[in-house]
Amino acid sequence: MAYRVPRLRLALRRGYATGARPSHLELLGEIHPTDSITNITPTIISKLPLRLHTQLGHPLSSLRARIESHFPDYTHLSSFSPLVTPFKNFDELSFPADHPGRAVTDSYYVNKDLLLRTHTSAHEVDVFRSGQTKWLLTADVYRRDEIDGSHYPVFHQMEGACIFPQDASAMKAVEEHNAQLSAHLDSSNIVIEDIPHITAANPVQPSHDPRHSELVAMNLKLSLNSLLLHLFGGVSGATKEEPLRVRWIEAYFPFTSPSYEVEVFFRGEWLEILGCGVVRQATLDRADVPDKMGWAFGLGLERIAMILNSIPDIRLFWSKDPRFLSQFSADPSKITTFKPYSRYPSCHKDVSFWLSEDTKMHENDLCDLVRDVTGDLVEDVKMIDTFTNPKSGRTSQCYRINYRSMDRSLSNDETNEMHSDVVSRLKDQFGVEIR
């Protein structure tokens, strides 16, 4: 998606009315200049210092501790800054120049040289270069996204990796480890749908001995299956009658091959919870450890915590309400089933408009605007109608915004006020004509 848009339009679609963009932003105590692609919003900036994965007793921090306890001989890292260069986030991991993840509609840019990491893989090369061979890294990551119960523009990932020398004795040790892990996994109340380690579409890397790649891929799958067993084995929802269902699927990542995704069946849906694969040799070459090979994975902590703790809405992780936080124990070995305190009434309001001819507005632009006006008081935003007038060529869109607080009832006046603020910002920032 390499596209070019004139400067003015860029400024508009990023969410700053013309002229309204500050020349500098203070982020985590440092001043950074903005430019024509700046699209980081005040709401997102306010999340940067929070680091929920390090707050004792927070369900995300407890989940991190549970995962770390499953990998006791790994180094546990969690203090990397979320501000990274596009080079670290993408190029160093072999992302092509036109990868859609680089688009300003998908990622938050401070300026053209700095963005908020979109995944914890952004630190792989640095960690490998520092000499770590078995490590876990936890961090907040940022992606522009729609508004609904399971998406939030900030979430938390944990990256894990293990690399081995590429020699016969190291491979023998991997083989032995695999045998041990398989023996442990055999009896469990988890049903795992597996796939072949290597296929024509999910190939071994040219520089790898296929037998080594197969052993490493197997070690990856067994290590993650045993992590999933450790995490989900004892919880309700994984009983003999209704075992937890996990499935492996072939995937593609620019920085691994073969690659996989793992999904867990939850409330009638397959939820993607992690991506992984055999680390691309280019990554290890860049990290000055070309003689090693290994695997890496990246998992989403919110998705797993929502399943484990029965948390129904991703916004709850950001709640400061003691009725949420006090339900969770500081002891990570205790898994609390969240008891919703109340479901407050929702109220939806529609907004219909003609898009102005020289402004493109992405759905993520609208969602960032809504988040800036309402904080977490919107439960979802859906486009319910769109059409283009064949004569004028103009496009009309209608969005339904569903207002609902997780902590209290919203008054009519308050909802109306927020909605009219959304509408007037839509006019100011995107030049739309309200219908």
Ligand code: PHE
């Ligand atoms: N970084 C990938 C993502 O966020 C996940 C991943 C990590 C895939 C490590 C492979 C290896 O989707």
